[in-house]
Amino acid sequence: MSQLTPLRRPAASTAVGPVAARPPAPELHNPPADYTYDGSFEGLLTVLFRVYDRKSAPSSIQVEGTAQGGLFAQAVAITTEETLATRTWEGLLRFMPEPARARLYHVFLSEDPERELLIFRYADMALRAGRDISDNYADATVRRCQRLAQQLFREKHRMEAFVRFEKAQDGLFHATIEPDFDTLPLIASHFTKRYADQRWLIFDRKRRYGLYYDLVQTTIVEFETDGASPRRGEVSATVLDEREPLFKILWQAYFDHVNIPERKNLKLHQRHIPKRYWKYLSEKQPRERRFEPIKNKRPPGPPALPGPA
DSSP states (O other): OOEEEEOOOOOOOOOOSSOOOOOOOOOOOEEEEEEEEOSSHHHHHHHHHHHHHHTEEEEEEEETTTOOOOSSOOOEEOOOOHHHHHHHHHHGGGSSOHHHHHHHHHHHHTTOTTHHHHHHHHHHHHHHHTSOOTTOTTSHHHHHHHHHHHHHHHHHHHHHHHOOOEEBTTSOEEEEEOOSSOOHHHHHHHHHHHTTTSOEEEEETTTTEEEEEOSSOEEEEEOOOOSOOOOTTSSOGGGBOTTHHHHHHHHHHHHHHHOOGGGOOHHHHHHHSOGGGGGGOGGGSOOSSOOOOOOOSOOOOOOOOOOOO
């Protein structure tokens, strides 16, 4: 692990009542520009501030190192500033309600290729409309943001349901996931409350960072990598608790015995648990022991007669 930092999310506002009055939206009369930032949400909020400060609309907003510039235009590199990011995040409530503002953060977590421009367009439309535009589904940007937020929350709920922990020798429970969207910031609260009495680590193999709970707080941990493709589980079997294989066998046996073959409906099963999630589930892994029916049932026989009164 390279570093350990507190888990941070955009702060919720305590503002109540109607949206406050605001000055007219500034005109972006300068030629459009290409912007680059560090890839963080705070960095994107800083870009939004600089767009109106420079009065130059973005033709593109790209992450540093992956930006593809034009032939004649030099990209404008924006340095993340926490003060400006906080000012922008709080200022969004001046022309949109808190649920709509949160949706912009969810669009960012969706990692859609056009997420930066979607967030700018949505914020700019709301700024110029001076009202909540979240129900304006006639607009393509609003529809796209709503759809991305729905897909993100669907993935969030599945991660909360399908994460399976393994116990290491030092008592740490760990799980490896690889969701389509960056769901770790959204599932942190769920697992912190549900497993508050044990140390655990949830590692996102695709994004190379994780959540670590130490019985006090949940923090973000980032991992160094040598570029090798890790295998499922990320943790060698030599560091697992010696009882972990038994737990896996017992879990599989439980699912085998509660299964009703006559009511098997594979199509419905895959609709509720898509195949791409099966790699997380112990009950979907190859059986180490052959299934045997329970043999503790009484053999059929004549009913017992009541004794003399």
